[in-house]
Amino acid sequence: MKTRLAEKNYSRSRAGAHPSLKSGEGIKMEKAVTINRSPDEIYSFWRQLENLPRFMQHIESVSQRGDGISHWVVRTSHGKQLEWDARLIEDKPGQMLSWQSLEGADVDNAGSVWFTPATGGRGTVVKVSMKYSPPGGKFGAMLAKMFGDSAEKQMSEDLFRLKSLLETGEIPSTEGQPHGGA
């Protein structure tokens, strides 16, 4: 698979650009996790989109432009770099966020996250819904496999990492620990 994606020019940013994913399209995934922090706290953390790489493993960077547009750089588990611009389409402080990639995205995608108080004073239920709609054709099918197979695992791990980060201040790790020769 040639890296025509990496060669794409990403300096574009178009005011009034259209979301690239139509309602009802794409591969959809939902996951929820209960985190022992208030909805406001978690909303504020997530709203600072630059925080997303701290717990979303495949996101290399998100940079906000200040007009609701953000630029996302993602590296897939196969090492391919993908980029897109996205716009915040809904923002209710302390409650939910919704964003959608703009036209020209390497992978059309949309995401929403809701922050609702958990029962029993246990904190907040963070529910994430993500949609991916890869471009068509054989290349698209391969990309779908890349995202589809591991996407649910990815989302689950990302949410566990968010939970650990917010509840304990660190993410559990064994990277770099000693082990014997294979």
Place this chain on the structure above:
Amino acid sequence: MRALCWHGKEDVRVEKVPDPKILNPHDAIVRITTTAICGSDLHLYDGFVPAMEEGDILGHEFMGEVVEVGSEVKNLKKGDRVVVPFTISCGRCFFCRKKLWALCDNTNPSAYESELEEGYPAAGLYGYSHMHGGYAGGQAEYARVPFADVGPLKIPEGIPDEKVIFLSDIFPTGYQAAENCNIQPGDTVAVWGCGPVGQFAIKSAFLLGAERVLAIDDVPERLEMARQSGAHTVTSNGHTFEEIKELTGGMGPDSCIDAVGLEAHGSTTDAKVDKAKASVKLATDRPHVLRQAIHTCRKGGTVSVPGVYMGALDKFPFGMAFGKGLNVRMGQTHVQNYMQPLLKRIEDGDIDPSFVITHRLNLNDAAEGYRTFHDKHDKCIKVVMNP
């Protein structure tokens, strides 16, 4: 440093590996002074535990001296002498706050895999496969201890390692098993398995007020050790149920502890079927002892399971358990709940846990230690090692 590394079924080797480093702000590094081989390590040795990788460092019963602390560790300092619980717990999640330390949400880096296999990720454990976090274990010269502000127990000067090392796992495990029986005055408690955990379950049952403890095994030196703790022993020979029924006047014990777990041996038909099925992977665990416990326990009694199970059971007499209205309690030990109170028992002279030790080795001889322990050779009951 030297560390004991897993390389496959019945293949463990002491190798030179890098020293551990602080990875997270709540970590500490401990220089290990005493470590031990656990009965559950034998499940790793026998290849019963999936998600192992060649080179994984084993060992979850260890203690030593703090040599380095991360930036967020305020309760420990360099030079402190600590026993480390085998459960890694963050202290801040729903489960830790309920004191269910072995069920911590935040210490398993491989949470997704664990969720698939077990339904929910549980706490990380030292040296016990990537299902339980893949943490390097403590059969080594040094170990990295995550959340050092939650787990390790400081040990005062003057108490030898051998008296306190088992606070890391098997003493709390035997004690929790006995505590789960909700022992009332006058009770008879039956303990299957007179290995080290069983021995501590026997002692703990008496500490918790049992009038009588029946201890079941077929290894003479283990039965003898149980007798020395005051237990009435039963040699398992295929007639255990009848014998215990008679010993309890037809009623059955008030509670039964399965301190054997998934690799149960037995000579009865169900045990033979278990072994056959496990060998062709039709079943994963061999619940021979669990079945006996359910069969033997009195109506309305408690079956308490510290013995490790990993997969699915076949022919589990759930109808019998239901018909008798049994309480069944199980799970990994919430070690942190017991370390301080049991240390006090040791300091008060109520118990000297070193009684289980039969073999003392240098870490360099660890492979031999595993072999000896596994084969119950040389009357082996518990192996401790010094790095």
